[in-house]
Amino acid sequence: MSLLAALIILATTLITSFISGIFGMAGGLILMGVLAGLVSVAMAMIIHGGIQMFANGYRAYLLRDAIDWRVLGLYCIGAAVGVGTLVFVSWTPDKQMLYLLLGLTPMLVWLPKERLYLDIQRREHALFAGFAVQALNTLAGVAGPLLDLFFVHTQMTRQQIVATKSITQALSHLIKVGFWTVPVVSAAGWAAMPPLWLFVAAIPLSMLGTRLGKVILERMSDVNFRKWMKGLVTAIGGVLLLRAAGLY
Numbered sequence: 001m002s003l004l005a006a007l008i009i010l011a012t013t014l015i016t017s018f019i020s021g022i023f024g025m026a027g028g029l030i031l032m033g034v035l036a037g038l039v040s041v042a043m044a045m046i047i048h049g050g051i052q053m054f055a056n057g058y059r060a061y062l063l064r065d066a067i068d069w070r071v072l073g074l075y076c077i078g079a080a081v082g083v084g085t086l087v088f089v090s091w092t093p094d095k096q097m098l099y100l101l102l103g104l105t106p107m108l109v110w111l112p113k114e115r116l117y118l119d120i121q122r123r124e125h126a127l128f129a130g131f132a133v134q135a136l137n138t139l140a141g142v143a144g145p146l147l148d149l150f151f152v153h154t155q156m157t158r159q160q161i162v163a164t165k166s167i168t169q170a171l172s173h174l175i176k177v178g179f180w181t182v183p184v185v186s187a188a189g190w191a192a193m194p195p196l197w198l199f200v201a202a203i204p205l206s207m208l209g210t211r212l213g214k215v216i217l218e219r220m221s222d223v224n225f226r227k228w229m230k231g232l233v234t235a236i237g238g239v240l241l242l243r244a245a246g247l248y
Contacts, residue, residue: 001195005038009047010201017055017206021213022220023162023229028052028169029236032141033102033243041098042180047194048141049177054199055206056170062214063163068156071126075168078130083175085131086138092183093139099244101140106237108145109230113152120150120164130168137172138179144169145233158225162217 012034020027031051035044060067093101120126129150137143147168151161184192217225242248 001039001198006198006201008038009035009198010205013051013055013202014205014209017209018213019209019232020055021059021210022216023225023232026144026229026232026236027055027209028142028144029102029106029233029240033099033236033240036095036098036102036141037243041093041095042184043194044098045141045180046177046184047198049173049180050194050199051202051206053170053173053177054203055210056166056173058207059210059214060163060166060170062210063159063166066157066159066163067167068121068160068164071120071164072167072171074123074126075120075130075133076171078127078132079134079168079171079175080130082131082134083138083179086135086179096244096246098140099240101136102142103237103239103241103244105136105140105142106145106233106240108149109233111149113149116149117153118150119153121154121156125150133168134172134175137169138176141176143172148229158217158220158222 012031016027016031018027019030028048032044032048035048038044039047118125118129120129129147133143133147136146144165147165151165154161156164181193220228
């Protein structure tokens with residue numbers, strides 16, 4: 001990995017952690033898109049997963065009093081089934097397919113949420129969320145917009161939403177790192193993994209961005225929180241779809 005690529009990754013980590021610190025997602029989409037343009041799909045998944053695991057974990061720690069632990073337990077059961085299914089199917093996307101998945105994922109925010117009536121505080125919905133979100137996160141690298149659908153009809157505050165989403169996403173990224181690490185190490189050994197110093201440098205930046213984002217989150221109303229989140233992820237998805245089509 002070149003020094004320039006590493007510097008781009010580190011700068012993007014700070015910016016995207018700040019964005020995710022406010023909205024609980026969106027930043028991960030941008031980071032994954034940048035990584036896919038710099039390194040291989042497997043390497044992008046591992047770097048993204050490692051950075052996002054710590055960023056989400058730290059965000060969850062800052063908001064730990066707001067986490068819904070019952071939801072997390074049910075989510076974990078579904079996630080185990082989801083990743084187990086992917087191991088059985090044994091299919092992974094190439095770079096163009098990755099951009100397509102990344103571009104389509106944000107468009108989930110336009111689904112008729114009122115008609116779907118998904119609520120992650122309901123047992124069966126939490127189980128399904130774990131299955132579906134883990135599967136998408138492992139293949140596309142991100143799944144925030146899908147996870148968001150399960151929080152539309154909850155009675156949670158914005159702090160509870162971000163906290164619970166963050167802890168579930170930290171788990172999903174941990175599983176994703178393991179899923180993509182196995183074939184890389186099996187094929188080329190541990191020397192083919194991203195350098196450790198990259199994570200050592202990126203983690204403090206992700207923590208800083210997360211803390212700065214939390215300051216903005218505390219000052220934002222629930223109405224503005226939902227409005228800005230929808231517009232932002234849609235714009236990001238549009239850019240990624242253009243990339244999938246080879247238009248830039």
